[in-house]
Amino acid sequence: MDCDxxxxxxxxxxxxxARSLEDSGLGIVLLERAPLEALATPRFDGREIALTxxxxxxxxQLGAWDRLPADEIAPMHxxxxxxxxSPFSLNFTAGEGEAQLGYLVPNHRIRAALYxxxxxxxxxxxxxxAEVVHARSGAxxxxxxVLLSSGEVVRARLLVVxxxxxxxxxxxxxIGADINPLGRSMMVVRVRHELPHGATALEWFDHRQTLxxxxxxxxxxxxxxxxxxxxxxxxxxxDDAALGRDLTRRFRQRLGRMEVVSDRNVYPLVTTxxxxxxxxxxxxxxxxxxxxxxxxAHGFNLxxxxxxxLAAEVCDAVRRSMDPELPAALRRFENxxxxxxxxxxxxxxxxxxxxxDERLPxxxxxxxxxxLGAGLPFVRPTVRAMLTH
Ligand SMILES: Cc1cc2nc3c(=O)[nH]c(=O)nc-3n(C[C@H](O)[C@H](O)[C@H](O)COP(=O)(O)OP(=O)(O)OC[C@H]3O[C@@H](n4cnc5c(N)ncnc54)[C@H](O)[C@@H]3O)c2cc1C
Numbered sequence: 001m002d003c004d005x006x007x008x009x010x011x012x013x014x015x016x017x018a019r020s021l022e023d024s025g026l027g028i029v030l031l032e033r034a035p036l037e038a039l040a041t042p043r044f045d046g047r048e049i050a051l052t053x054x055x056x057x058x059x060x061q062l063g064a065w066d067r068l069p070a071d072e073i074a075p076m077h078x079x080x081x082x083x084x085x086s087p088f089s090l091n092f093t094a095g096e097g098e099a100q101l102g103y104l105v106p107n108h109r110i111r112a113a114l115y116x117x118x119x120x121x122x123x124x125x126x127x128x129x130a131e132v133v134h135a136r137s138g139a140x141x142x143x144x145x146v147l148l149s150s151g152e153v154v155r156a157r158l159l160v161v162x163x164x165x166x167x168x169x170x171x172x173x174x175i176g177a178d179i180n181p182l183g184r185s186m187m188v189v190r191v192r193h194e195l196p197h198g199a200t201a202l203e204w205f206d207h208r209q210t211l212x213x214x215x216x217x218x219x220x221x222x223x224x225x226x227x228x229x230x231x232x233x234x235x236x237x238x239d240d241a242a243l244g245r246d247l248t249r250r251f252r253q254r255l256g257r258m259e260v261v262s263d264r265n266v267y268p269l270v271t272t273x274x275x276x277x278x279x280x281x282x283x284x285x286x287x288x289x290x291x292x293x294x295x296x297a298h299g300f301n302l303x304x305x306x307x308x309x310l311a312a313e314v315c316d317a318v319r320r321s322m323d324p325e326l327p328a329a330l331r332r333f334e335n336x337x338x339x340x341x342x343x344x345x346x347x348x349x350x351x352x353x354x355x356x357d358e359r360l361p362x363x364x365x366x367x368x369x370x371x372l373g374a375g376l377p378f379v380r381p382t383v384r385a386m387l388t389h
Contacts, residue, residue, distance in 0.1 A: 002143075002155050003029045003154065003156050004026035005158045006030075006144070006154045007030040008146060008169045009162035009167075010031075010039050010128070010162075011287075012107070012114055012286070012304075013304070013306075014032070014285075014286065015115055015118050016058070016064075016307050017160055018030050019117055020308055020310075020312075021124075021311055021315070028125065029124075029156070031127050031131075031148065032126070032128045033130065034129070035128055038128075039128060044108050046188035046189060046190070046264065046265035047108075047188060047294075048074075048106055048222035049105055049297070050214065051300075052301050053102065058305070059113075059114075059304070064113040067116050067117060071217060074104040076104055078093045078101065079092045082204045083355070083367055088371065104214050130150070131148060131149040132146045132147070132169055134147040135159060135172040137281050137282035142323070143155040143281070144157070144280065156281075158283070160284075162288055165272040167287075176274075176276075177272050179271075179272050180271045181268065182271065183269075184226055184269050185269060187224070187225045187227070188223070188264065190216070191221055191223045191260055192219055192258070193255035193256055193258050193259075194219070194256025195254075197219070197221055206250075209225065213251070213254075213255070219255075224294075225247070244258050247260070269294075271292065271349060273290060274290070277333070277334040277338060278333065285303060285306050286303035287299060287303065289341070290303075290345055295348060295352055296347075296348045306340070309336050313330070314329060
């Protein structure tokens, strides 16, 4: 099979990239390992994605935002960071002229909206149940190619890799990556609580556990509990009543009694950073390029901005003459996306290291950091701008 662009992975990054090429005139093939139902009607996976204003704009342009169920879009007005038992908190509110910091939308709704927007796109062929088992980026040849488990080969002028943080396509291309398993897991579950959350997200670096509450519409929240892997699995195995009691206790009744209202999901935490985002005729987007720790809620936001940058460069190359222009276009994408991701990736990893270190100096240091953050006039606007745009 021959095409202009082959995309490996129909997750939110791959689908968003396919949508971004709508007006490019290119023939696109998107290969997704999962069956069609997983794309058309993805199941709830517990991820409540905090979207920035910039991400909302991109999703609007891709025709996905209007496909989200309105009652599943929850405005986030403020965020609060708390350290251990300290009564002090570092607070963030919306910037001038903005009604909210950002939005919370369930991941499965974003995926369904992107699929719905993409499914009848002219020039795009979505092939599900198609697992890529090998790839070549065609550094010297005129085509990149991928091999499917069925034995079929797809050749393309551009290969876009969007098959997640433990990307096997990235590996097949010989692109190395820093892969850091953190030995901790994140358990996520929806809860109903007694007291209103005031549309305020909470990030609480408590002793030996990290807790987060993501405010949804009504008295509902996404509860996020980060623990060592075996402890997270143990807690996730509680029945609903026991888990509700456990979460009420862990959150120290901040929002009163909690009741579990969804399935729970457990995500082992691993961060990744690809050594190159581009090789020959291949480019990496989404988690395949950068797998962020979820604590700063930026993985998908960066994935969206990265795919938008790549699409803009590819469309520009197509307007001039795709093949000769492609190497320079990919280089510009790589430089731009690495520069955008590096500070957030490094900063998030440092933050996680500091805020999960139980030794006394680290605890004192994070307390001082939060105080300093609240006291220095430029810190909160800078962090807010980084987190929301
Ligand atoms: C608990 C949690 C909370 C999060 N919260 C936030 C948040 O608040 N804000 C935010 O911005 N981000 C958040 N993220 C990150 C966000 O979910 C990811 O960045 C995003 O889902 C990555 O999308 P992706 O398309 O790159 O990868 P994925 O969603 O992993 O999709 C990859 C796709 O590739 C397919 N695939 C894999 N291998 C192959 C193959 N060999 N052949 C064909 N297909 C293949 C898979 O089936 C899958 O459909 C969170 C993550 C977690 C775990």
